[in-house]
Amino acid sequence: MLRTSLYNQSQLLSRPFSVLAPLKATVKNGNKSVKAGKHAEAKVPKYEQLSEAQRAYLDRVIRVDQAGELGANYIYAGQIFVLSRKYPHLRPTLNHMRDQEIHHHNTFNALQIKNRVRPSLLTPFWKVGAIAMGMGTAMISPEAAMACTEAVETVIGGHYNAQLRVLTNQFDLEDVSSPENKKGTPQEVKSLIDTIKLFRDQELEHLDTAIKHDSRRAVPYKVITEGIKGICKIAIWSAERI
Amino acid sequence: MVMSSFTPLNKSLLRTTQFKCLRRLYHPASNEYVNPTTISPLTYSMDSIQSKILSHSLKEYVPTSGFNEKSILKSINDLGYSSSMMSVIGASNSPSFAHSSPAVLELIKYNLVSKRIELTKDTNDNTTTTLKELLLKRLEMDIPISSQLRGLFAQLATPGKFMFDVSLPELFQLADDMIFFSNEKDHHDMAWYSKRLAVSMAYVTSKMFMIQDTSNNFQMTMDFASDKVDRVMNLGEYYNNVEEYAWFTLMNSINLVKSQFSRM
Numbered sequence: 424m425l426r427t428s429l430y431n432q433s434q435l436l437s438r439p440f441s442v443l444a445p446l447k448a449t450v451k452n453g454n455k456s457v458k459a460g461k462h463a464e465a466k467v468p469k470y471e472q473l474s475e476a477q478r479a480y481l482d483r484v485i486r487v488d489q490a491g492e493l494g495a496n497y498i499y500a501g502q503i504f505v506l507s508r509k510y511p512h513l514r515p516t517l518n519h520m521r522d523q524e525i526h527h528h529n530t531f532n533a534l535q536i537k538n539r540v541r542p543s544l545l546t547p548f549w550k551v552g553a554i555a556m557g558m559g560t561a562m563i564s565p566e567a568a569m570a571c572t573e574a575v576e577t578v579i580g581g582h583y584n585a586q587l588r589v590l591t592n593q594f595d596l597e598d599v600s601s602p603e604n605k606k607g608t609p610q611e612v613k614s615l616i617d618t619i620k621l622f623r624d625q626e627l628e629h630l631d632t633a634i635k636h637d638s639r640r641a642v643p644y645k646v647i648t649e650g651i652k653g654i655c656k657i658a659i660w661s662a663e664r665i
Numbered sequence: 666m667v668m669s670s671f672t673p674l675n676k677s678l679l680r681t682t683q684f685k686c687l688r689r690l691y692h693p694a695s696n697e698y699v700n701p702t703t704i705s706p707l708t709y710s711m712d713s714i715q716s717k718i719l720s721h722s723l724k725e726y727v728p729t730s731g732f733n734e735k736s737i738l739k740s741i742n743d744l745g746y747s748s749s750m751m752s753v754i755g756a757s758n759s760p761s762f763a764h765s766s767p768a769v770l771e772l773i774k775y776n777l778v779s780k781r782i783e784l785t786k787d788t789n790d791n792t793t794t795t796l797k798e799l800l801l802k803r804l805e806m807d808i809p810i811s812s813q814l815r816g817l818f819a820q821l822a823t824p825g826k827f828m829f830d831v832s833l834p835e836l837f838q839l840a841d842d843m844i845f846f847s848n849e850k851d852h853h854d855m856a857w858y859s860k861r862l863a864v865s866m867a868y869v870t871s872k873m874f875m876i877q878d879t880s881n882n883f884q885m886t887m888d889f890a891s892d893k894v895d896r897v898m899n900l901g902e903y904y905n906n907v908e909e910y911a912w913f914t915l916m917n918s919i920n921l922v923k924s925q926f927s928r929m
């Protein structure tokens with residue numbers, strides 16, 4: 424059903440920095456049961472079980488990121504709704520960023536179903552809050568909308584970096600199939616890391632775009648950015664838990 | 666898997682346990698890991714002595730004598746173990762005045778968990794199984810113990826630790842499994858919750874229907890359950906069932922407390 428195709432989709436997102444990556448990927452990430460050759464059989468690692476703490480952590484990562492991308496998507500939707508008629512020149516930029524947010528959101532939606540993660544119970548509030556935030560700032564001025572984007576993406580960038588730190592440091596599992604039980608990270612977790620890295624880079628591009636579009640000239644800049652940063656941090660804290 | 670080698674994450678985990686009722690675990694979706702030895706929330710493997718005793722008891726004695734220590738003891742004797750196994754079996758449950766004994770609670774837990782695992786063990790990713798099929802299959806699994814369902818219900822729904830730690834989580838887990846392993850559409854928002862509540866509700870009401878059903882082969886229960894699932898899923902009725910469910914739990918708890926006291 425859906426589940427297998429979604430797994431492949433997230434695999435496609437892993438993009439190591441190398442021209443040869445596509446060639447390597449077919450060997451390394453391809454469907455193991457089909458590709459398994461003479462020597463490949465023995466090389467498929469079997470890791471120890473994820474601990475409860477690790478599973479609880481992954482559960483939170485997927486829930487909070489799904490909620491966050493939902494919010495981002497709705498913020499841009501609110502901005503586009505208010506700005507696109509009066510400032511048509513901003514339309515392509517905003518649409519491009521929103522399209523990326525939709526892709527981010529869909530990716531985490533797929534992971535939420537595949538890994539049986541509970542979505543945030545506060546989902547209705549994230550929708551209403553994000554649309555209000557997008558429309559509200561856009562109604563002040565285009566610069567204020569950009570300041571909102573700047574603040575949101577700053578917090579999200581930091582949030583993704585914090586997750587990447589834990590995911591790369593805390594998911595070294597023993598490979599039971601190797602001779603001296605050497606450690607490694609399961610492909611599943613690696614692919615999540617690659618997804619988050621890619622998204623983090625795109626969020627930081629959004630941040631640059633916002634600054635290029637005069638976010639710093641918004642009035643009142645400090646109030647908007649600091650206020651929104653605070654709201655985002657509270658939202659992240661609650662979406663992880665509730 | 667030494668938990669203590671995992672300090673930073675353990676700490677962050679502890680911080681979230683304040684919302685215990687909402688706690689869930691990520692399900693790995695790849696075959697990169699060794700198979701688990703135990704099936705959570707059981708603390709022993711399916712081929713352990715505990716499992717052998719409990720499944721034998723469930724098959725041979727529970728249908729006639731019910732969920733009690735006698736059924737377990739007979740099974741222990743059949744398999745030739747010492748009667749001290751009784752306390753080993755009950756080890757993971759704390760005694761409670763409302764329930765018969767920790768070992769009996771374990772028997773009840775085993776009954777729920779093993780049947781839940783059994784229900785979906787043959788399904789795969791490209792499943793065409795419908796939610797209704799799974800629900801009916803689960804109800805059929807309880808036909809052999811149908812005369813014991815009333816007593817089982819009383820134990821499951823007695824308000825207290827067991828109800829919150831085992832009965833309700835198992836019920837939600839069952840609903841979650843039925844949705845995940847069937848071709849039922851799943852959701853990313855509140856419908857995720859309401860659908861699970863609706864399925865739990867359909868299951869529990871069908872089970873209550875079953876207690877009173879005297880029809881041949883429980884045909885009336887099966888009809889009732891099919892009808893319930895159809896209405897709930899096709900009309901999107903599950904959006905409204907949250908309130909209904911809350912009422913149901915409350916009324917049911919009150920009735921069962923009353924019946925507990927009248928037995929004493």
Ligand SMILES: [Fe+2]
Binds near residue numbers: 492495524
């Ligand atoms: Fe995003």
Ligand SMILES: [Fe+2]
Binds near residue numbers: 495
């Ligand atoms: Fe973004």
